[in-house]
Amino acid sequence: MAQSVQTHTGETLEHPLGLRGVVADISSDQRAFKNVSWGKAMMWIFLLSDTFIFGCFLLAYMTARMSTPVPWPNPSEVFALTIGGQEIPLILIAIMTFILISSSGTMAMAVNFGYRRDRRTTAALMLLTAVLGASFVGMQAFEWSKLISEGVRPWENPWGAAQFGSSFFMITGFHGTHVSIGVLFLLIVARKVWRGDFDTERRGFFTSRRGNYEIVEIMGLYWHFVDLVWVFIFAFFYLW
Amino acid sequence: MVDIRSDASAAIPPAEVEDVELYHPRSWWTKYVFSQDAKIIAIQYSMTAIAIGMVALVLSWLMRLQLGFPGTFDFIDADHYYQFITMHGMIMVIYLLTALFLGGFGNYLIPLMVGARDMVFPYANMLSYWLYLLAVLVLAAGFFAPGGPTGAGWTLYPPQAILSGTPGGKDWGILLMLSSLILFIIGFTMGGLNYVVTVLQGRARGMTLMRMPLTIWGIFTATIMALLAFPALFVAAVMMLFDRLLGTSFFMPAIVEMGEQLKQGGGSPILFQHLFWFFGHPEVYIVALPAFGIVSDLISTHARKNIFGYRMMVWAIVIIGALSFIVWAHHMYVSGMNPKFGFFFATTTLIIAVPTAIKVYNWVLTLWRGDIHLSLPMLFALAFIVTFVNGGLTGLFLGNVVVDVPLSDTMFVVAHFHMVMGVAPIMVIFGAIYHWYPKVTGRMLNEAMGQIHFWVTFLGAYLIFFPMHYLGLLGIPRRYHDLGEAAFVPESAHTLNAFISVMALTVGAAQILFLFNLVWSLKKGREAGGNPWRATTLEWQTPQTPPAHGNWGKELPVVYRWAYDYSVPGAAEDFIPQNQPGLGGPTREAAS
Numbered sequence: 053m054a055q056s057v058q059t060h061t062g063e064t065l066e067h068p069l070g071l072r073g074v075v076a077d078i079s080s081d082q083r084a085f086k087n088v089s090w091g092k093a094m095m096w097i098f099l100l101s102d103t104f105i106f107g108c109f110l111l112a113y114m115t116a117r118m119s120t121p122v123p124w125p126n127p128s129e130v131f132a133l134t135i136g137g138q139e140i141p142l143i144l145i146a147i148m149t150f151i152l153i154s155s156s157g158t159m160a161m162a163v164n165f166g167y168r169r170d171r172r173t174t175a176a177l178m179l180l181t182a183v184l185g186a187s188f189v190g191m192q193a194f195e196w197s198k199l200i201s202e203g204v205r206p207w208e209n210p211w212g213a214a215q216f217g218s219s220f221f222m223i224t225g226f227h228g229t230h231v232s233i234g235v236l237f238l239l240i241v242a243r244k245v246w247r248g249d250f251d252t253e254r255r256g257f258f259t260s261r262r263g264n265y266e267i268v269e270i271m272g273l274y275w276h277f278v279d280l281v282w283v284f285i286f287a288f289f290y291l292w
Numbered sequence: 293m294v295d296i297r298s299d300a301s302a303a304i305p306p307a308e309v310e311d312v313e314l315y316h317p318r319s320w321w322t323k324y325v326f327s328q329d330a331k332i333i334a335i336q337y338s339m340t341a342i343a344i345g346m347v348a349l350v351l352s353w354l355m356r357l358q359l360g361f362p363g364t365f366d367f368i369d370a371d372h373y374y375q376f377i378t379m380h381g382m383i384m385v386i387y388l389l390t391a392l393f394l395g396g397f398g399n400y401l402i403p404l405m406v407g408a409r410d411m412v413f414p415y416a417n418m419l420s421y422w423l424y425l426l427a428v429l430v431l432a433a434g435f436f437a438p439g440g441p442t443g444a445g446w447t448l449y450p451p452q453a454i455l456s457g458t459p460g461g462k463d464w465g466i467l468l469m470l471s472s473l474i475l476f477i478i479g480f481t482m483g484g485l486n487y488v489v490t491v492l493q494g495r496a497r498g499m500t501l502m503r504m505p506l507t508i509w510g511i512f513t514a515t516i517m518a519l520l521a522f523p524a525l526f527v528a529a530v531m532m533l534f535d536r537l538l539g540t541s542f543f544m545p546a547i548v549e550m551g552e553q554l555k556q557g558g559g560s561p562i563l564f565q566h567l568f569w570f571f572g573h574p575e576v577y578i579v580a581l582p583a584f585g586i587v588s589d590l591i592s593t594h595a596r597k598n599i600f601g602y603r604m605m606v607w608a609i610v611i612i613g614a615l616s617f618i619v620w621a622h623h624m625y626v627s628g629m630n631p632k633f634g635f636f637f638a639t640t641t642l643i644i645a646v647p648t649a650i651k652v653y654n655w656v657l658t659l660w661r662g663d664i665h666l667s668l669p670m671l672f673a674l675a676f677i678v679t680f681v682n683g684g685l686t687g688l689f690l691g692n693v694v695v696d697v698p699l700s701d702t703m704f705v706v707a708h709f710h711m712v713m714g715v716a717p718i719m720v721i722f723g724a725i726y727h728w729y730p731k732v733t734g735r736m737l738n739e740a741m742g743q744i745h746f747w748v749t750f751l752g753a754y755l756i757f758f759p760m761h762y763l764g765l766l767g768i769p770r771r772y773h774d775l776g777e778a779a780f781v782p783e784s785a786h787t788l789n790a791f792i793s794v795m796a797l798t799v800g801a802a803q804i805l806f807l808f809n810l811v812w813s814l815k816k817g818r819e820a821g822g823n824p825w826r827a828t829t830l831e832w833q834t835p836q837t838p839p840a841h842g843n844w845g846k847e848l849p850v851v852y853r854w855a856y857d858y859s860v861p862g863a864a865e866d867f868i869p870q871n872q873p874g875l876g877g878p879t880r881e882a883a884s
Contacts, residue, residue, distance in 0.1 A: 057568060062665075075502070076502075078501070079500050079501030079502045080500055080501075081304070081305050081308065081495075081497060081498060081499070081500055082307070082309055082491040082493075082494075082495050082496070082497060082499065083308055083309065083492070083493045083494075083495070084493065084501065084527070085492065085493065086308070088493065089493075090413070090489055090493055090494065091413075093489045093492060093493050094412070094413065094485045094486075097485055097488055097489065097519065097732060098481070098485055100519070100520070101481060101485075101520060101522075101523060102518040104520050104523035104524070105523040105526060105527060106529035107524075108524050108567060108570075109527055110521055112531060112542065112563060112567065115560060115563050116542060116558075116559065116560065116563070119558075119560050119563075120558040120559075121558055122558055151767070159731045177542040201485040204607065206534065206538045206539070206540045207540055207555065208555075211559060213538070214541050214556075214557070214558060215540075215541060215542065215558060215559065217540075218538070218540035218541065218542060219532060220417075222530070222531070222534060222540075224529075225821045237312075258415055259413075259414075259415040260315050261315075262311065262313070
């Protein structure tokens, strides 16, 4: 089975149907993914690789949690804050999650305004995203210091399995590092947007290549990924 | 000549991607040292990999001296022996083979063979090399650190890897090893993303994926695998660093060290093995797939015949790559798993034999009635097929649980994996260097030295590893510093060990001749011209040899056909370059 398609030059090419057609499309001329720029393709593939890193971290944590002979501390109690004399479970982490997910919203708006070449609004929204991200990291630092003051260490804690502290610091630390790197790059890109680099096609300092507003979207891909990872950490670490 | 597939088409769609702006170096430093040109980066990668590979070669000599003539060399005590084994294994697998195939050949060949000017992100590509160099230096620093390098075995199994009984366990050794691995993975990711995106999104007009040379298919698939497999090693390395530095217990069960109960406990050593082999098994194919791809091109070019079953070859590469992610626990049959896991992993392991066998048959069928030129690349390609089949067959023994249990941790395993992922890929690397050296330097490698190098290396390597199977069947354990007096070890086993050691030194000496050839031919070699092997692929069609910065002069090449149009009936020559529209020669007008 075959169907004829027209090329840009007006000639007809036989185009196979079914699975063969899928292969022919993906393996077609020059680019496997049409209208996907190099930078965006690279970010997607990097995120796929990074998914495996977080996947391994989370699987290792689950293995440790299931195989340790000592009881696991109860997250609802460990991650509770006493506010006004009342102990509210998971309140801090709920706020942190809310902030981080909101920052995904501002990031998406920044991408939108970037493609409209509205550089001031784009830069402002990116800055807002960076502020939200930084406040997330700040609250995480607060949570860390609270747990440390209660005696949680990577090698021990007062409530049960030692792997609780080690997994907690390792996984949230690795995620926090991702958020911090994201904040740093948000600031760098926001500065470039603000300065109008992508309107004047100014060359990059290191790469000497001309940038464009797509970098805002690529930055956004990373940021949404970091958010998505947090949802999994939140579910597997705090809600389990 | 019945299976000629002519998909040459004159209708090439217009360019979808604009020609790129290249970074143009302004000084000697940015041209040759901090270069963003994939070809220079490839040479830097290759030279670093070969340099550290020589260290690993010397380590193997020292090990063989001890095994062949135990007690003769006082300075090789048990600790040193384990350090040599560990460093030899890790260097050969990661810092030599992975870096040379992907960082070396990948960087040089991908842009040239797909018709690109350079990698898509040259700056990240440059960083990739410098991080790799840093990783190598950190690794090598282990030799000079207090306590020496780690002696945990290349698999670095905890808890022993971080305990005081193991060399480097409580000193610097294990820390430097883990840090070096982490650096390597970060550096590799930068390069690997480049290779993948260049193949997917940066090809020349007319270069569909199904027209790419199999070399690129092999390197491309291996790079994707590496990007998905190295994360597991990264995570394992980070967690073991924490176990060692912070006293966490990810991998540490309740344990007594030197008569003292450690504070650690509750961790799972098996977890490390799963993480390690989730990386480790794909790693075997990360090394093997580029070799499969390169050897296909060598055989086709030097037998003047199109590759047999091109589509099957591509799918076999992809299927092997996918399957290799679900076989890892066949390295752990004796680690204490649920027997049902053993059944599952033995099944998947044996299924891999199917696409692999398809590849071997297709290589042989490509040779069948070909116009075989016994040039050096072809000799090495033939040697690859022989050693790979040998190693593959012993893999069937080890893939089955019941056969593996008595054979595991014997010399049989050493013989198996050296045949299949040591000697076989190294044969391809040599063949590839003899094949592409003329493109890189403009001169041929010396043929006489090459012949000596080939025969000593091939026969010697066979004589090293083939007898090891017998040692393994006798039950001679691996990783033993000294066999001592054991009733089950006959005198002949010691004689065989001494013989193997002599062969190892001989083969090692041949490599020095090879290195000399590399340097000597640089100035004294015969002028090669642009296309000495009369090959079809794009890298041989560059306007300059060696290719200039940007590879292609003003106009990017346009691709009209697949990479295997050799001995096409009616064509002017016995090969048609990929960027030639018609059959060439007098019939050119009629054909196009």
